[in-house]
Amino acid sequence: xxxxxxxxxxxxxxxxxxxxxxxxxxxxxxxxxxxxxxxxxxxxxxxxxxxxxxxxxxxxxxxxxxxxxxxxxxxxxxxxxxxxxxxxxxxxxxxxxxxxxxxxxxxxxxxxxxxxxxxxxxxxxxxxxxxxxxxxxxxxxxxxxxxxxxxxxxxxxxxxxxxxxxxxxxxxxxxxxxxxxxxxxxxxxxxxxxxxxxxxxxxxxxxxxxxxxxxxxxxxxxxxxxxxxxxxxxxxxxxxxxxxxxxxxxxxxxxxxxxxxxxxxxxxxxxxxxxxxxxxxxxxxxxxxxxxxxxxxxxxxxxxxxxxxxxxxx
Numbered sequence: 001x002x003x004x005x006x007x008x009x010x011x012x013x014x015x016x017x018x019x020x021x022x023x024x025x026x027x028x029x030x031x032x033x034x035x036x037x038x039x040x041x042x043x044x045x046x047x048x049x050x051x052x053x054x055x056x057x058x059x060x061x062x063x064x065x066x067x068x069x070x071x072x073x074x075x076x077x078x079x080x081x082x083x084x085x086x087x088x089x090x091x092x093x094x095x096x097x098x099x100x101x102x103x104x105x106x107x108x109x110x111x112x113x114x115x116x117x118x119x120x121x122x123x124x125x126x127x128x129x130x131x132x133x134x135x136x137x138x139x140x141x142x143x144x145x146x147x148x149x150x151x152x153x154x155x156x157x158x159x160x161x162x163x164x165x166x167x168x169x170x171x172x173x174x175x176x177x178x179x180x181x182x183x184x185x186x187x188x189x190x191x192x193x194x195x196x197x198x199x200x201x202x203x204x205x206x207x208x209x210x211x212x213x214x215x216x217x218x219x220x221x222x223x224x225x226x227x228x229x230x231x232x233x234x235x236x237x238x239x240x241x242x243x244x245x246x247x248x249x250x251x252x253x254x255x256x257x258x259x260x261x262x263x264x265x266x267x268x269x270x271x272x273x274x275x276x277x278x279x280x281x282x283x284x285x286x287x288x289x290x291x292x293x294x295x296x297x298x299x300x301x302x303x304x305x306x307x308x309x310x311x312x313x314x
Contacts, residue, residue, distance in 0.1 A: 001177050001199040002030035003093055009061065009075050012042070015092060016085040021067060022075025028061055031089055033219065035237055035255070036200040042089070044082040083165050087175045090199070094177035097123055097141070110147065122158070128184070140196065146184035152212070154191040157182075161198045161218030161236060174198060176218065183207075189214065189230070205242075217254065229266070241276060251283075 010024035029040030034050075034057050037043045043059035045051055054062050055071055062070075063077040063085060070076050079085045103109075103121045110129035115121070120138045127133070128147035137151050140158025151157075157180045164171040178197025183205045188194070189212035196202055197219040204216070208226040216222065217236035224242045228234075232246050235254035240246075244258050247266040252258070259276025269283030282291040 001032060001090075001094060003028070009077070012061070012089070013077055016077070016079060016088050018063075018077045018079040018085060019067075020075060020077050021070050022061075026061070026075045030199075031086070031093070032059070032199045033237075034059070036197075036219065042077070042086075044086040046082045083172065083174065090175040090177040099123060099141075104141075134190075140180075142178075143180045143182075143196070145182045146186065146206070148185045149182050150187040152188060152190040152192075155188050155193070157194045158196040159193060161195050163198060163218065163236070178202065178219065183224075186210075192216075195236070211248075223260070244276075250285075 007028040008024060009020050009022050009026035009028060012028050013020040027040060028042060031042040032038065034043050034054060037057050037059040039058055039060050041059045042061040042063055043054050043057055044063040045054035046065045051068060060073065061075050061077060063079060063082045065079060065082050067076065067078045099122055102119065104123045104125065106123045107121045107125040109115065109127045110131065112130040113127055115133045116135045118136045119133050122139060122141035124142050125139050127145045128149065130147055131145060131149045133151050134153040136154050138156045143157045160176040161174065163174040165174065176196050176198050178199050179201045180194050180196050181201045181203045185207045186204050187209045189210055191212055192210055192214045194202060194216045195218045200219050202216060202218055202220055204222045205224045207224050208222050210228045211230040213231050214228050215233045217234055217238065219236055220234055220238040222240045223244065226240055226244045228246045229248040231249045234252045237255045238252055239257040241258060241260040243261045245263045247264065249267045250264050250270065252270040256270065256273040258274050261277045262274050263279040264270060264285060265279065265281040265288060268281055268285040271284040274280055274285065279288040280286060281288040
């Protein structure tokens with residue numbers, strides 16, 4: 001998430017009541033999670049296990065809960081609770097504004113686009129040309145939709161990321177200030193749910209087609225010309241490259257990559273990154289031929305047990 005106007009280290013420190021290490025006028029251009037940070041961004045870290053990753057990332061400002069040696073060319077914001085203060089910054093620079101009508105006056109809708117009854121379109125939404133939005137679709141603030149997109153009934157774009165910090169008092173939600181971006185010729189089935197990014201974009205690229213009841217988590221990127229069948233669940237921060245096929249009821253864990261032209265068979269559980277141009281099956285998902293051999297071997301176990309019993313009885 002980039003700020004509308006550049007800020008300084010001193011200004012950000014004042015907003016969250018933190019101390020800082022670096023020049024007061026050090027430029028701050030935005031804020032992002034670690035997997036999408038760019039120079040000028042703030043990234044937060046609140047556990048020593050991840051200090052090095054944050055300090056060595058592309059971010060030039062690190063919001064951290066302990067003063068440490070600051071790498072050259074970077075600055076620190078030292079806070080007793082970086083998670084809380086990251087939320088404070090999200091709320092300040094991207095505050096929630098309630099909508100007062102079904103289609104916000106700030107929404108932009110392209111020529112030839114059809115909006116059916118009971119659709120909600122939030123603030124600053126952009127919808128391209130010749131789209132078809134079926135009844136009861138909900139499009140939260142800041143979503144961007146390309147040309148020739150079809151969205152079937154009951155689908156929701158832009159709900160908050162499923163991202164919490166476990167505190168003694170309960171789960172504390174990380175505020176979401178990102179977007180959902182659908183490129184041209186994307187089609188979404190009925191009752192899909194596409195969560196917005198925490199600070200970046202959840203993106204579905206040109207020509208991809210999703211069946212009914214598909215869940216896509218925050219900051220995930222789905223490539224071009226992918227096919228995803230019903231009841232697939234994709235966690236946050238996943239990269240699905242171009243022309244991947246995913247069949248029904250597949251579950252995909254967070255932070256992994258599915259390579260170009262991979263095929264994942266129904267009811268598989270994907271717990272690690274998978275190479276492209278291969279077919280996968282099972283839980284955990286693995287090469288489909290290997291999995292079928294394993295299943296064939298398992299089916300032989302009862303016969304082997306019976307053979308052993310007979311042998312022992314003689």
